[in-house]
Every structure is written in C-alpha cells, then in structure tokens.
Amino acid sequence: MVTIVLGDDFVCRLSPSSVQNQLQHLERHRNAAYYQLGEDWNSLVQRATDLWRPKHRIHPDKEKIRARKGSACISSLLRDTGWREDEGAQNERQPPLDSGLAEIWIPGRIFHIYYHHGVPQIAETPRDHPSLRSLAIQGSMVSDHFAKCVLSALKALQNTYHAHDKPPEWTPFDARDTCQRCENAFSWHSTFASASSEARERHNCRNCGDLVCGPCSAQRQAIPRLGLSDPVRVCIKCYLHVGSIARTRS
Numbered sequence: 001m002v003t004i005v006l007g008d009d010f011v012c013r014l015s016p017s018s019v020q021n022q023l024q025h026l027e028r029h030r031n032a033a034y035y036q037l038g039e040d041w042n043s044l045v046q047r048a049t050d051l052w053r054p055k056h057r058i059h060p061d062k063e064k065i066r067a068r069k070g071s072a073c074i075s076s077l078l079r080d081t082g083w084r085e086d087e088g089a090q091n092e093r094q095p096p097l098d099s100g101l102a103e104i105w106i107p108g109r110i111f112h113i114y115y116h117h118g119v120p121q122i123a124e125t126p127r128d129h130p131s132l133r134s135l136a137i138q139g140s141m142v143s144d145h146f147a148k149c150v151l152s153a154l155k156a157l158q159n160t161y162h163a164h165d166k167p168p169e170w171t172p173f174d175a176r177d178t179c180q181r182c183e184n185a186f187s188w189h190s191t192f193a194s195a196s197s198e199a200r201e202r203h204n205c206r207n208c209g210d211l212v213c214g215p216c217s218a219q220r221q222a223i224p225r226l227g228l229s230d231p232v233r234v235c236i237k238c239y240l241h242v243g244s245i246a247r248t249r250s
Contacts, residue, residue, distance in 0.1 A: 001108030005125070006153050007115070008138040009145045015104050015133075022135040039194035058184055106132060113153045117167040118206040119226060120156045156227070163227030168209035173202050181216040181235055189215050205235035 005012045105127045112125040112132070125132060135141075143149050171180065179186055186201040187193060203217045204210070206228065212235045219239040220231035 003106050003108045003110050004150055004154070005106065005110060005112045005132065006150050007113065007144040008136055008141040010135055010141040011145045012106050013132060013135050018133060018135045022137070026137075036194040036196040040192040040197060043193040044191055058188065113150075113157065117170050117209065118204065118232065119160050119163075119167045119228065120153055121160075122157055152230075156230070159227035159229055161227070163225060165225045167226055168207070170204045170209040171211040173199065173211065176211050179213040179216055180210040181212050181237060184213065186213045188213065203233055205238055206232040207234045207238040210235055 003012070110125045110127055110132070111122055113120055113122050115121070178184060182188075185198070187198040190197060190201060201214050203212055203214060205212055205217055206226070207221075207223055217233050217235045219234050219236060221234045221239055222229055222231050223234070
C-alpha cells in the first residue's frame with residue numbers, strides 16, 4: 001500500500017497530541033499576533049484618514065532610508081516572534097491528550113510531495129517523521145487533501161523530472177530589505193505596515209528566483225524549461241523578456 005501526502009495536508013497529521021501542540025503554539029505566540037494586528041489597525045485608520053489616497057513607488061534613494069528602519073524588525077520576525085512564554089507557563093503545560101490512546105499512523109509506504117524553489121519534489125518519508133506528526137497552519141492545509149490537487153501535483157512531478165533546466169536559487173526572505181525590481185519596501189503598496197504584513201508581501205520569481213514585491217510579480221506565466229506547465233508567479237522583468245522563460249539549455 002502506498003499513501004501520498006501532499007504538502008501541508010492536515011488530515012494525515014490529525015491526532016489529539018498534534019492538535020494540542022498547535023493550540024499551545026498559538027497560545028504562546030498570541031501576544032505577538034495581537035501586537036501585529038494593532039499595528040495593522042493603526043495603519044488602516046491612517047489610510048482612511050488620508051481618504052484612501054493612492055500609493056506610489058518612491059525613488060530608491062529615498063526609500064532606502066525607510067526600508068532600513070524596518071529591516072531589524074522584519075529580520076527578527078522571520079527568525080522568531082520575539083515573545084517567550086515564562087517558566088511557569090512551561091511547567092504548567094499539559095501532557096499530550098493521546099498519551100493513553102492508541103497511536104494513529106499513516107498506513108503503507110508514505111511518499112511526501114513538497115515544493116522546493118517553486119517546483120514539486122517527492123521523497124519517501126518514515127511514518128514517525130516530525131513533519132508528519134505535527135500540524136501547521138497554512139493556506140493550503142485543506143486543499144492539499146483534495147484528490148484533484150494530488151493528481152495535479154503528480155502530473156507536475158512528471159513534468160519536472162523531464163524538464164531541461166533546474167530551478168534557480170531563491171533569494172532568502174531575510175536577505176533583502178527592498179524589492180529587487182523597484183527597490184521599494186515590499187509593502188509600499190499595502191494599507192498595512194506591520195512586520196508580518198511586510199513578510200506576506202515578499203515573493204520569489206519562479207523564473208529567476210529574485211525576491212520581489214507583489215506589484216512587481218503580479219504576472220503569471222508557464223515556464224516549460226522548468227517543467228511548470230501551469231502559469232506561476234514571475235517578476236515583471238522575466239515576463240517582459242519572454243525569451244528568458246522559454247529558452248532551454250542546449
């Protein structure tokens with residue numbers, strides 16, 4: 001028997017202890033979340049006060065001063081939330097709910113489909129691997145369980161293995177403070193200004209791997225040379241230079 005686990009499929013990871021661990025994780029970081037929401041609310045009020053005045057890109061020289069101001073905050077957010085639970089809370093942590101219950105395991109040989117640098121990869125995974133024994137709150141945690149999504153991922157895998165080129169290296173999220181295309185802060189166009197909002201506005205171009213903002217990567221384009229037959233996120237530079245996308249190595 002073979003079991004395919006796609007991405008962040010939560011159904012395969014459900015158990016009393018995994019649910020409890022995720023709830024404890026959310027509890028530990030709720031203060032940081034509330035702080036970020038407070039910042040975003042203030043930004044929303046300010047935007048409304050300005051009568052929703054359109055935002056525009058700023059000249060790179062002027063923007064660097066503003067971007068540098070938030071660089072320490074975004075770097076710390078990407079590494080950690082900056083909030084620690086106290087020792088008392090750690091000592092009061094409850095034992096796993098399923099300590100007296102029978103273990104629940106994914107049956108058969110397990111193959112995990114995951115994405116690396118924008119292309120699907122697959123690896124046989126032991127049933128007790130930590131990644132399969134814990135839940136993660138992700139946008140695709142429900143859709144990854146759908147049969148049509150699993151079938152689509154398997155087809156994408158086949159295309160990837162027959163691709164002419166390897167995917168490019170991606171610029172890490174904490175490597176830059178500004179977009180590699182417009183040189184503006186990643187959230188220049190957004191109403192919200194918190195560090196978490198800026199983190200969500202960071203994207204990697206699937207064709208070149210550069211770190212870009214949302215408006216500079218609003219285009220979608222298939223990249224046959226990487227085995228990506230469905231339209232994926234690409235930066236404005238790669239989108240305009242169609243040859244860099246269609247070109248294959250000899």
